[in-house]
Amino acid sequence: MSDVPDEKPAPAREPSSARERLVAERASTCERIAALQRDFDGIVEANALVAVDDEHDPEGSSTAFERAHVAALLSRSREQLAELDRALDRLTRGDYGRCEECGEAIPEARLEARPGATKCVRCAGGRRL
Numbered sequence: 001m002s003d004v005p006d007e008k009p010a011p012a013r014e015p016s017s018a019r020e021r022l023v024a025e026r027a028s029t030c031e032r033i034a035a036l037q038r039d040f041d042g043i044v045e046a047n048a049l050v051a052v053d054d055e056h057d058p059e060g061s062s063t064a065f066e067r068a069h070v071a072a073l074l075s076r077s078r079e080q081l082a083e084l085d086r087a088l089d090r091l092t093r094g095d096y097g098r099c100e101e102c103g104e105a106i107p108e109a110r111l112e113a114r115p116g117a118t119k120c121v122r123c124a125g126g127r128r129l
Contacts, residue, residue, distance in 0.1 A: 033077045097111060102122070
């Protein structure tokens with residue numbers, strides 16, 4: 001009998017932990033979308049209360065920039081939500097965590113950073129060997 005405990009192989013990617021991560025990221029993204037939508041609606045509402053004359057209003061250009069900035073953040077968050085939904089679909093089908101180009105496993109660190117990733121780092125960078 002040895003004093004060294006049996007070493008276990010590294011666990012395979014567990015669908016339940018991937019699902020938990022995707023669901024948590026999805027919830028966070030939905031919250032971000034709701035907050036950005038409130039911000040956007042507030043900007044639009046505030047502009048409706050003032051005379052719209054961007055050319056002569058010193059605040060006009062900054063308000064337009066703020067509205068465009070929030071709209072861009074909102075659009076990106078919606079894209080991220082769609083990516084997460086597609087990732088959940090891939091998880092259900094059993095092909096989550098596999099590169100859609102080369103078929104290799106996507107490293108866990110990449111999936112933690114980008115849960116909706118569809119490509120490994122090499123393929124995402126366009127560098128196929």
